[in-house]
Amino acid sequence: MPPLIETRNICKEYRDGQTVTPVLDNISLQIRKGEFVAIMGPSGSGKSTLLHILGFLDAYSSGDYLFEGKETSSYTEEESAKVRNRKIGFVFQAFNLLARASVLDNVKLPLLYSEIDEKEWDERARKSLESVGLSHRINHEPNELSGGEKQRAAIARALVANPEVIFADEPTGNLDSKSGQMVMETLEQVHQKEGRTIILITHETETAEHAERIINIRDGKIEKDEKIATRRLAKTFIK
Amino acid sequence: MRTAHTFKSAFKSLRANKTRSALTILGIVIGITAIIIVVSVSEGAKGLILSQIKGLGANIIFIEPGREPEGPSDFTQILSDSLKDRELKALNKRNIPDLKDLAPAVMVPAILSRGGETKNTNVLGTSPLYAEMLSIFPEQGVFLSDDDVLSGSNSVVIGYNVKEELFGPSDALGENIKIKNKNFRVIGVFPKKGQVAFFDVDNVAIIPYTTALNYISGSRHYNLIMAEISTDEAVPRAAKDIEITLRNLHSITDPEKDDFHITTQEDIVDRVGTITGVLQTLLGSVAAISLIVGGIGIMNIMLVSVTERTREIGLRKALGARPADILYQFLLEAVMLTIIGGVIGIILGALFSFTVSIVLSKTLNLDWSFVFSTKAAALGIAVSGGIGLIFGIFPARRASKKSPIEALRYE
Numbered sequence: 001m002p003p004l005i006e007t008r009n010i011c012k013e014y015r016d017g018q019t020v021t022p023v024l025d026n027i028s029l030q031i032r033k034g035e036f037v038a039i040m041g042p043s044g045s046g047k048s049t050l051l052h053i054l055g056f057l058d059a060y061s062s063g064d065y066l067f068e069g070k071e072t073s074s075y076t077e078e079e080s081a082k083v084r085n086r087k088i089g090f091v092f093q094a095f096n097l098l099a100r101a102s103v104l105d106n107v108k109l110p111l112l113y114s115e116i117d118e119k120e121w122d123e124r125a126r127k128s129l130e131s132v133g134l135s136h137r138i139n140h141e142p143n144e145l146s147g148g149e150k151q152r153a154a155i156a157r158a159l160v161a162n163p164e165v166i167f168a169d170e171p172t173g174n175l176d177s178k179s180g181q182m183v184m185e186t187l188e189q190v191h192q193k194e195g196r197t198i199i200l201i202t203h204e205t206e207t208a209e210h211a212e213r214i215i216n217i218r219d220g221k222i223e224k225d226e227k228i229a230t231r232r233l234a235k236t237f238i239k
Numbered sequence: 240m241r242t243a244h245t246f247k248s249a250f251k252s253l254r255a256n257k258t259r260s261a262l263t264i265l266g267i268v269i270g271i272t273a274i275i276i277v278v279s280v281s282e283g284a285k286g287l288i289l290s291q292i293k294g295l296g297a298n299i300i301f302i303e304p305g306r307e308p309e310g311p312s313d314f315t316q317i318l319s320d321s322l323k324d325r326e327l328k329a330l331n332k333r334n335i336p337d338l339k340d341l342a343p344a345v346m347v348p349a350i351l352s353r354g355g356e357t358k359n360t361n362v363l364g365t366s367p368l369y370a371e372m373l374s375i376f377p378e379q380g381v382f383l384s385d386d387d388v389l390s391g392s393n394s395v396v397i398g399y400n401v402k403e404e405l406f407g408p409s410d411a412l413g414e415n416i417k418i419k420n421k422n423f424r425v426i427g428v429f430p431k432k433g434q435v436a437f438f439d440v441d442n443v444a445i446i447p448y449t450t451a452l453n454y455i456s457g458s459r460h461y462n463l464i465m466a467e468i469s470t471d472e473a474v475p476r477a478a479k480d481i482e483i484t485l486r487n488l489h490s491i492t493d494p495e496k497d498d499f500h501i502t503t504q505e506d507i508v509d510r511v512g513t514i515t516g517v518l519q520t521l522l523g524s525v526a527a528i529s530l531i532v533g534g535i536g537i538m539n540i541m542l543v544s545v546t547e548r549t550r551e552i553g554l555r556k557a558l559g560a561r562p563a564d565i566l567y568q569f570l571l572e573a574v575m576l577t578i579i580g581g582v583i584g585i586i587l588g589a590l591f592s593f594t595v596s597i598v599l600s601k602t603l604n605l606d607w608s609f610v611f612s613t614k615a616a617a618l619g620i621a622v623s624g625g626i627g628l629i630f631g632i633f634p635a636r637r638a639s640k641k642s643p644i645e646a647l648r649y650e
């Protein structure tokens with residue numbers, strides 16, 4: 001079976017008139033289904049840019065990107081939207097929940113753009129919220145939740161359409177350490193219980209060590225890509 | 240995207256900015272209100288005119304002294320004395336072959352009295368033909384006869400209000416009333432009629448024109464001569480003949496200097512058409528301007544909204560929204576906004592037209608009825624929705640083209 005994600009010499013540069021800013025430099029990597037990978041690197045190293053490319057949100061300048069073994073360079077905007085909706089779940093640093101909608105409606109949002117029967121939306125959203133331990137919060141609005149709860153609601157939203165892979169960009173970046181631990185625990189559960197692929201972006205070693213494998217990026221290049229010997233598990237940490 | 244949810248979220252975002260939404264749709268509200276008023280006032284006026292000339296045959300020509308009044312304050316007609324017995328005699332079958340009959344009319348304000356009761360009203364001196372032309376006939380008694388006219392009798396036929404005010408519940412037929420202190424015998428009483436051909440039948444006292452000229456008017460001229468023509472088709476020809484006859488009689492060569500004017504039923508309909516046409520153009524331009532201004536306001540506010548909601552748009556795209564989904568969402572918001580404005584406009588327009596109809600029918604005793612036109616309402620909805628589409632498409636397209644990563648860049 002081909003890897004879920006494979007890039008060959010992906011480059012990305014920003015052009016502003018004459019000045020060219022290279023951001024990603026020949027990124028080649030493979031991520032298999034079911035892996036929990038952390039992409040680590042200092043701020044400005046190109047982590048988010050890479051994630052946006054892998055998540056069909058941004059274009060790359062050169063190289064090849066294969067998703068589920070298929071070359072993606074010819075995808076139209078509609079096809080990219082479809083992949084994002086069916087195969088990918090995003091978790092952002094800033095949560096990005098809709099302020100005027102209930103937690104339940106927020107979690108349902110991806111389903112609006114799916115082909116899933118509307119009758120199933122409610123149950124799916126509830127199940128998803130249950131899996132992140134937020135069943136008691138479904139009718140609240142986001143501003144009534146703590147930061148950790150917001151991020152767990154966002155994880156529930158990312159899971160609701162049953163995607164292949166979760167992209168989480170600095171999911172604990174806006175949280176205190178305790179809430180951060182809760183969120184990491186939730187992600188671990190999603191990985192362990194459901195066997196879902198998780199790609200986690202962070203600049204903190206501690207957070208990265210929750211993954212099975214760490215890809216280090218510096219100045220747009222892969223510096224190191226290795227399996228972790230001693231995984232840090234959130235539960236043991238909390239105790 | 241699923242319509243019910245799109246509606247819900249569009250509604251939420253409009254409600255979140257209540258004041259802004261309300262101010263934005265003001266132009267649309269005014270525009271649609273104007274449209275509704277135009278339609279219902281035009282229809283009301285049309286209904287009024289039709290009801291007024293309904294009893295009136297299309298074969299009647301009105302001849303009035305003075306040139307055609309150019310406005311409500313033009314008194315040349317009232318002051319002119321160009322129609323007298325000489326003119327009445329000249330309007331005969333030899334000069335106007337299609338003429339069937341004539342009914343002159345003298346209108347004099349006068350005080351009617353009976354015992355202690357008095358009433359200030361208009362006395363009309365005319366001939367028996369008048370009742371037939373207007374299709375108004377007494378409920379009790381009879382109308383004037385040719386003998387009454389020839390002998391200049393002191394007979395009077397009174398309107399419903401005159402009878403009520405002077406006699407109350409008691410019988411009026413055969414009783415005497417005083418007009419300008421001269422005794423008249425009531426030979427007929429009209430039923431309650433309201434206005435007929437813009438003439439207030441309920442408040443009139445009708446006497447033979449010969450009597451009116453001799454005792455009441457104090458002058459020898461007519462306010463109106465009605466000519467009955469043999470057929471409807473002959474009316475234009477007869478009108479021409481009347482014109483020629485009167486010009487010859489008065490030695491007028493320049494039609495600009497006419498000291499009389501002729502009105503046919505067709506002219507009345509035309510004149511009303513002109514008035515409602517002016518009203519339509521006037522309010523129509525108000526509507527058009529407000530709708531355009533309102534539409535630009537909608538576009539402006541939608542552009543602001545698109546900018547404010549960059550993050551939301553990006554998020555939706557990241558979650559799988561296609562450009563078409565985003566376009567649809569913002570277009571729906573714009574259309575909902577304008578249709579809400581349209582609905583408010585329809586309600587305001589209907590209320591205003593309803594008030595106008597009440598005021599006109601109560602104060603002027605006009606037969607002006609309010610009709611809620613579903614056609615006008617449908618037009619209002621269609622126009623407001625159309626404005627939303629036209630002015631919403633540009634902001635919605637801009638939203639649909641936004642890049643998803645803009646939202647994800649955390650600032």
Ligand SMILES: Nc1ncnc2c1ncn2[C@@H]1O[C@H](COP(=O)(O)OP(=O)(O)O)[C@@H](O)[C@H]1O
Pocket residue numbers: 014021023041042043044045046047048049050
């Ligand atoms: N639109 C842009 N134009 C120019 N440079 C950009 C743009 N977006 C990002 N960059 C640059 O790309 C580099 C990588 O950014 P990013 O992927 O966000 O880094 P990270 O997520 O690792 O902090 C940064 O130096 C940033 O300034």
Ligand SMILES: [Mg+2]
Pocket residue numbers: 047048049
């Ligand atoms: Mg980043």
